[in-house]
Amino acid sequence: MTDRRHDERKKLVSLADELLDDLFATSDEDILKEVVEAGGDPAVIGAQMRERFEKTLMLSRKERMKAARAGRMAVEDNVEGTNVVDISKAREVLRLAFQKDGLSMAARNETESDLTDEEVLRKYNDLIHLGVIDTEKEDEL
């Protein structure tokens, strides 16, 4: 019976393993010559690779900043005492809040059922900060 997990690619990876050391035993000059021989331009290819790296680096930095901001917000939320929010309760409070006068058209046109849990929690917190949701009254729900 054929082993369905058998992966023929293992052989190609073994081949690569045996050739890797040679790549590092080859001088810079010879590596550049090889690429030219194959019809490539090392300066152009190098510039493209460098550019892709710079983009990756920028995205990575943005992600780190976002993570740091999310961490700070979580700490602030804890300080304000919003430790645990029941998502079904938050949805219900949000649904009622959307029906109130005084909200922007954009906010009123939204339906809480269209929102993900994360969006519900974000809007729920925003509306608490804006004073639209009163957490003390909310406890009476």
Next chain:
Amino acid sequence: MNDIDAAGVLLREELEDAIGNFSDADWMRLRRTAQLYAVYPAEPDELVQEALCRAIAGSRKCPRRISVVRFVAEAIRSIAHDELQKVEYQRDEVSVHDETVENPDAITPIELRLNPEERMVSNEQTRETENQLLELFDGDDQAQLIILGMLSGTEGAELREITGLDQTSFNSKRRFVRRKINNAIENGLTL
């Protein structure tokens, strides 16, 4: 690698700077490494990017005693090996990223895993690729012997003994084989 203390590895900023200062030859070396390891369905450029992403995400640490180019090349090698292990042990993929971060796509690892059907197709393709590699060296028995030995996992000294070449001649032949394969990939051969 595990016994390297914090002072023995590059800081993330140092690593980013070192990669940012790679020469054209450094990039070509990485490109050629990825060409050898990018077996279906991976593409060489994807593999280089994935290795760089892991490096700057800090999931791998670069010891100060090794060159950063070698470190990234080893990351490429490791990604290729990990993929094959995942197939054998069918490990579940676990994201190393913070789920709370918006738009994690930018640093999400590429998905290289094949389902059983894809793997059957891949195995067929790989056998064809092996034949293409041998055809590249048609008429050169020693080069074909080296290719066959490498495909079967025969290593260094043992492989050299099989060819009957002295160390210098073997190294020279191995370089010829490697260059020809890299150049063929550069011109459209896919592994």
